[in-house]
Amino acid sequence: MTLSHSTIKKGFIISGLMNMSVLIFSRLFTNNTITEFDPNVMSSFGLLMINIWGLAYISVAKKYALVPWxxxxxxxxxxxxxxxxxxxxxxxxxxxxxKEDVMAGMFYSVYGINDLLFCIFFLIIFLKVIKK
Incomplete structure (x- = not known):
């Protein structure tokens, strides 16, 4: 499977935007249902950090090959x-x-699928870069 630099760059950007979609599901951190159902991982601070991770993915989209680790x-x-x-x-x-909030339910339905798919994406890119 050959992935072009352009495709990989788009993958990093999409991953970052997916993380930042937490802003939509959490209604700009005002949807307490998300934090209520998993206060350890999805606290207000946790949701903020998900956005920071998203910014990190976007920040290396053009230069991912320089930072394989x-x-x-x-x-x-x-x-x-x-x-x-x-x-x-x-x-x-x-x-x-x-029952409590449809947006929160949608978030809990999909966030892990998204994370596992992008785990595979990042792993493939890592392996591709270190082989060079």
């Missing part, structure tokens, strides 16, 4: 969030989130 860190970070999401799903009833 940072790309590996991105993959690990996404793996951790994906794992936490799976654990959350196994121990919680997502229908309760939807």
């Amino acid at each position: 940072l790309v590996a860190v991105f993959a690990i970070e996404k793996l951790i969030y994906g794992y936490v999401w799976i654990q959350w799903l196994l121990n919680n009833d997502i229908s309760k989130v939807y």
Whole structure:
């Protein structure tokens, strides 16, 4: 599988924008339902940090090849969030989130899928860059 520099750059930008979509789901950090259902990971501070990670992905979109180990860190970070999401799903009833707030329910339905997909993306890019 060959990925062009342009495609990879777009992947980093899309990943960052996906993280920043937390601003929409949290209604600019005013939707307390998200924090209520996972106060450890999705606290107001946690949601802010998700946005900071998104900015980090975007910041290296053009120069990812110069920072392969940072790309590996991105993959690990996404793996951790994906794992936490799976654990959350196994121990919680997502229908309760939807009953309280549809946007929060949508967030909890998709954030881990997004993280696991971008974990794979970052891992592929890391492996591609270190092979050079």
